[in-house]
Amino acid sequence: MNIFILSLAIMLMIGFSDMALANNGIPKAGPDGAKLYVDKGCVACHGENANIPSQPQYPKLAGQNKEYTIAQIDDIKNGLRTNGYSIVMRGTIIVDHREIELIAEWLETLPIDLIEDEFKNTKGAELFKSKSCNTCHGDDTKSPSLPIYPKLAGQDKDYSFTQMKDIKSGKRNNGNSAAMQGVLSDVTEQEIKIIAEWLESLVENKSNLSPE
Numbered sequence: 001m002n003i004f005i006l007s008l009a010i011m012l013m014i015g016f017s018d019m020a021l022a023n024n025g026i027p028k029a030g031p032d033g034a035k036l037y038v039d040k041g042c043v044a045c046h047g048e049n050a051n052i053p054s055q056p057q058y059p060k061l062a063g064q065n066k067e068y069t070i071a072q073i074d075d076i077k078n079g080l081r082t083n084g085y086s087i088v089m090r091g092t093i094i095v096d097h098r099e100i101e102l103i104a105e106w107l108e109t110l111p112i113d114l115i116e117d118e119f120k121n122t123k124g125a126e127l128f129k130s131k132s133c134n135t136c137h138g139d140d141t142k143s144p145s146l147p148i149y150p151k152l153a154g155q156d157k158d159y160s161f162t163q164m165k166d167i168k169s170g171k172r173n174n175g176n177s178a179a180m181q182g183v184l185s186d187v188t189e190q191e192i193k194i195i196a197e198w199l200e201s202l203v204e205n206k207s208n209l210s211p212e
């Protein structure tokens, strides 16, 4: 209990010093987050600009919601998310919560530029609506109904495919996965594959982009 109160107090103090910085006109978070991303080794697996993972089955992180990112890193760090290749990352996590926040804030500033044509008459777009994925992830796949829900546009197809299968089977059950699990009972593996490929096709390779 004491530890809980102590960490609450520390969080508040950090919050206030953060506000003070912002008030003095000193840029918040951005550059530090980018530097931490490299210094803490995230770049080795998630790649330059968090957009070119070293393996296709690893996720892109660029543009992702801050809240979702923080929650997932915490869950991987604490062993609550253990599906897929999470174990690979867990062993390398040497960031404290404040550093996680700074990295997540920076990641959110990275752009996700959609290719609008991919929404017209494609099987993936049709499934995304008919299976009601849009109700939580947004019509454009990157405007989730809650900030703790993920953006999906541009994500690697191998990664998305595995995550959907794992949420369906319950292998991935951390965070708010249960909210999505029910929907997937009506989605076949073939449909999951089509959606995963479509999601990746929504964004051009952004390897040359830098933060906005």
Ligand code: HEC
Pocket: 037, 040, 041, 042, 043, 044, 045, 046, 057, 058, 059, 060, 061, 069, 070, 072, 073, 083, 084, 085, 086, 087, 088, 089, 092, 093, 094, 095, 103, 150
């Ligand atoms: C050794 C490789 C490796 C390193 C280093 C690494 N990660 Fe990961 N990370 C992964 C893998 C693999 C996954 C996906 C796990 C899975 O298969 O479900 C992942 C998942 C994530 C996710 C969840 C993404 C999503 O869409 O749900 C976030 C956020 C993340 N990593 C952030 C970071 C940050 C920030 C760092 C640096 C502090 C970092 N990672 C370091 C390999 C790594």
Ligand code: HEC
Pocket: 059, 128, 131, 132, 133, 134, 135, 136, 137, 148, 149, 150, 151, 152, 155, 160, 161, 163, 164, 174, 175, 176, 177, 178, 179, 180, 183, 184, 187, 195
């Ligand atoms: C009721 C809300 C809801 C619906 C409907 C829903 N999802 Fe999700 N989805 C979520 C949540 C919440 C998560 C993240 C779970 C967590 O907190 O770890 C998620 C995670 C995902 C992920 C993994 C993202 C990542 O970066 O790891 C993919 C891919 C995905 N959803 C695709 C879909 C598709 C495709 C559909 C339709 C077949 C769908 N979702 C329907 C809420 C929903």
